[in-house]
Amino acid sequence: xxxxxxxxxxxxxxxxxxxxxxxxxxxxxxxxxxxxxxxxxxxxxxxxxxxxxxxxxxxxxxxxxxxxxxxxxxxxxxxxxxxxxxxxxxxxxxxxxxxxxxxxxxxxxxxxxxxxxxxxxxxxxxxxxxxxxxxxxxxxxxxxxxxxxxxxxxxxxxxxxxxxxxxxxxxxxxxxxxxxxxxxxxxxxxxxxxxxxxxxxxxxxxxxxxxxxxxxxxxxxx
Amino acid sequence: xxxxxxxxxxxxxxxxxxxxxxxxxxxxxxxxxxxxxxxxxxxxxxxxxxxxxxxxxxxxxxxxxxxxxxxxxxxxxxxxxxxxx
Numbered sequence: 001x002x003x004x005x006x007x008x009x010x011x012x013x014x015x016x017x018x019x020x021x022x023x024x025x026x027x028x029x030x031x032x033x034x035x036x037x038x039x040x041x042x043x044x045x046x047x048x049x050x051x052x053x054x055x056x057x058x059x060x061x062x063x064x065x066x067x068x069x070x071x072x073x074x075x076x077x078x079x080x081x082x083x084x085x086x087x088x089x090x091x092x093x094x095x096x097x098x099x100x101x102x103x104x105x106x107x108x109x110x111x112x113x114x115x116x117x118x119x120x121x122x123x124x125x126x127x128x129x130x131x132x133x134x135x136x137x138x139x140x141x142x143x144x145x146x147x148x149x150x151x152x153x154x155x156x157x158x159x160x161x162x163x164x165x166x167x168x169x170x171x172x173x174x175x176x177x178x179x180x181x182x183x184x185x186x187x188x189x190x191x192x193x194x195x196x197x198x199x200x201x202x203x204x205x206x207x208x209x210x211x212x213x214x215x216x217x218x219x220x221x222x
Numbered sequence: 223x224x225x226x227x228x229x230x231x232x233x234x235x236x237x238x239x240x241x242x243x244x245x246x247x248x249x250x251x252x253x254x255x256x257x258x259x260x261x262x263x264x265x266x267x268x269x270x271x272x273x274x275x276x277x278x279x280x281x282x283x284x285x286x287x288x289x290x291x292x293x294x295x296x297x298x299x300x301x302x303x304x305x306x307x
């Protein structure tokens with residue numbers, strides 16, 4: 001089982017919407033400017049991640065939002081089911097993907113979260129997740145990132161952040177009321193000024209690719 | 223109940239999203255599409271509003287709030303409950 005995570009640092013550069021498929025560009029145009037920029041940056045990171053996971057991308061590929069807003073991969077090929085998660089924060093985008101197989105259909109459940117290194121603080125984490133013990137913004141941000149990634153990997157009807165527990169250096173357990181427990185693994189990496197976390201139901205260590213924005217078009221088209 | 227609740231909510235959002243006072247926020251605006259919005263900043267805004275207004279919102283209700291107007295309505299309902307109790 002392979003999980004691929006891609007991070008892209010854009011800085012102030014505008015992500016090139018021309019690299020998106022026509023339906024994606026159409027969806028982007030519906031968004032306000034700030035969100036459109038993040039949306040495009042996330043889609044491009046997703047295209048790179050899919051390229052690295054599945055090989056050359058077909059022209060028919062389009063990553064469109066489900067009703068929940070979660071990204072869904074269309075046109076990758078008959079019978080292929082790839083799970084995809086996208087995240088963005090100021091100047092960065094990230095995407096993670098994994099492919100289900102007939103032996104393990106749930107293996108495509110994947111989540112990714114990227115945050116600026118000091119984005120969260122202990123009080124906000126305590127409010128969202130009920131954890132009073134975290135002392136620094138850096139630690140709160142890493143915990144938040146793990147929770148958010150796990151939340152996204154529980155796509156569909158994910159438990160509340162309050163229902164998650166970090167049960168080990170890489171384990172997250174979600175115990176929603178009146179529903180079965182879900183266990184996930186998380187991998188958090190430190191980037192310059194940011195952290196990225198990938199969550200997966202598998203034990204596969206994600207292959208992390210930090211791609212320069214100027215090289216992204218080449219990766220996507222390769 | 224504060225008469226200017228909508229403005230209080232908008233100011234809380236502006237503060238946490240780093241927006242200027244000139245930024246127009248409409249009741250129908252989607253929370254996650256506001257400029258600079260992300261999950262941490264929106265949670266900070268909710269947390270700030272809970273502190274300022276002395277209410278505690280339900281996590282499920284927060285998750286289901288789509289628009290600024292939804293958030294105002296949630297806080298309004300919480301204020302009404304706290305006043306009645």
